Amino acid sequence: MSVLPAMRMLPSPDLAKAMSTEGLRLMFPLAALHAALWPFLWVVVWSLDLPFAVTSLPSHWHAQEMLVGSFGGALLGFLTSALPEWTDTRRVSGRPLFLLAGLWALARILGLLALENASIIGLIFDQAWILFLLAYALRLSWTNKRTDLLGFILFVTAFAAAAAMLRIAMALELYDLSESAIRILGFALLGLLGLALARITVPVTNLILDSTEKTSPYRPHPGRIHLSAGLAMLVILAEAATLSDAVRGYLMIAAGAACLDRVAEGFVGREGLSFELGGLWLSSALAGTGLLVCGLSLIGLPLPWLGGLHLALMGGLGLGVLQVLSIAGLLHTGQPLRFSKTARMAILLLVLSVLLRVLPEFAPSLSLPFGAYGLTSALFSLSFLLWAKAYIPLLWSPETVDQERC
Template sequence: MTLPLSRVLSDEGFRIFFPLAALQAALWPLLWVGLWSFDLPFARELPPGVWHATEMIFGAWGAALIGFLTTAVPEWTNSPRLRGRPLWWLAGLWGAARLAGLTGADALVLPAALADLAWLGFLLAYLARVSVERRTTRVTAFLGWVAALTLAAGLARLAMLIGDGAAAAGWLRIAGLLFLGLLGLALARVTVPVTNVVLDPSERTSPFRPHPGRMNLAPGLVALAVAGEVAGVSPAVGGFLWIAAGAGFMDRMAEGFVGPEAFRAEILVLMAAAGFAGAGLLALGAARLGAPWGEAAPLHLALMGGLGLGVLAVLAIAGRFHTGQGLGFTPLTRAAFLMAGASVLLRSLPEMGLLPRPPGPPHLLAALLWAGGFLAWLADYWPALSDPATLNDAPERLARREGEAAASAGIPDMAHR
């Protein structure tokens, strides 16, 4: 079957936005560290670090969020998926804002702000419409978190517009922590089906059933800690709140211990995402209570490690499921996880005095490993993402699914006669 690449990529949100997330995550930090030495060519009034945080949160993680929600929500709610032109409009809005972040030009803050708020507003409207039309509450939690993220984005961009770098950095920190709440929700949704497939590849049973009261424990505690942050609680109170949120993610990590199958890469990477998020928040809370390190390293441990490994896990797991491949990572994807994890440790632990600083320019080795991890994923998955035979309605895939269903029912496979 021959189809234009644009038609293939716009069949589902993950086909466009997962590669964009990988490219953004790989290249923007590498350019910032390796080429521009923590500066940006046209940054004047705003600190380059503000642009860097904006691009990681609303660039790389934003693209992953768009791809995840536009792919998963139709499955959760049995609603038509977004295809074609709406996805390209979303990609155009997202990409327009990223061009501003690549240069750091002050004159581009307003158009970048409008573009980011436009795609966030589109996601809000999409989630609200699906909820109303399908009369479901399955996406209500995501609707609330995306609304909070949109508010934080607007306040951060407003601070950037008036040249208040400190306020912008504060709201970007809030936005990053809100993304951790979204990570907790996503892990709760992804971990259960993945673990059940690992434990029973036939998918006839569901041996893994987490306690309902603990599924949303981590995002709930993050919401409480973010509320305390916005309310301006004392450093000590904030420290204990973040320690509690970190413990919630550690509880999420502990759910991965399901026996020998816990050593499967599909389970380990989800545990690692929760573990990095939990460790980072525990260290952030400890810093507020007087630990001998600043807050930057714990935030990187949580936002770069927890979100980074979480995004990479979703890219890999959803990328295989939605191209008809099933679970089972290749050696290249496993190497991608290892490179990303090593990068997080090299970026965070030396600043906390827990690891010697690597040789070479500051953070260059970490940036290279980070870029290598996401580019390795892209190289491994691009052939399937761009292949018309992996589309949901491709004749080859439909025939294969019908054959599998017939075989499981004991009926001869007519598709191959």
């Protein structure tokens, strides 16, 4: 009899199938809930005084959980769905997908509590799913004789190495190495975002311009397709080689300019101001502006490095992830590409949370209600909770399993 309550807690077969049909159906909601809850708990409940962090810095745990946790979870869902779609191969689904999600989730529980004594266990859990992604992309590239996946392979490799380096550096109290690993993680994700936008923006723009899909009026400028991603890789190499601040600064300025150049992809008329397209080019604008601020700070201008980093990662990368979650969540459940009011509110709250996070960096005398991080953390969390409210019923509904439009 004691087994029955536990059995009732398990998802029904239809729900389990809907959740695990493809990676994004399972991982996008989990990543969104993680982004909503972990920062909020740290700031509002524990006031950044993490329960079990003694020698490690709360800021390093925060960076790890946002970059490897929230955004890494979205990456896991995206690549396990997109790679088989691009190569016309069978998707990862069912038990293997639940296993990957379990590895990711176990590492997140350790990260929530900042369990220093379990750093090696967290390292193993995270590396397991990241290295699976790398091996999966390599296998698809090799068996299908595809070279267009090499960019993703290079950035996932950098992501895996930086994630491992951050765990080890935190355990050994190598604070400078931890900071370098965090930067490489962020640049790797920005590079992956650039590659993803190169593939996503064109069909999405054409779908917005002509919902009948009979014409393809938009053609991208070939020079900007992979420019931002390529320059992001140069920044990673410069960081790994510990080159001077000036060299890294100028490379960041170049990468930021390439991101800003992508804003021109939104110049398609009034449709470019829609939430569906506007969020894509605004993501590039925030990433580019943040990289410019970071680069100018490194070459000696009195600009806040941390403000630029949050503009690029919390703003550019965060908004980019939310856009991908929103667009794919509609197209992979057979819905029209029109964001709901809830999804639009989520985007607005995310942008507002970013502005409130960076304003004190540029104006140190500015005093915000609920402290420096209270309001921005609450708005950031609310944005992803609203996304979850709008999309989990779609992604986990058995009725939408066979209605994909991609």
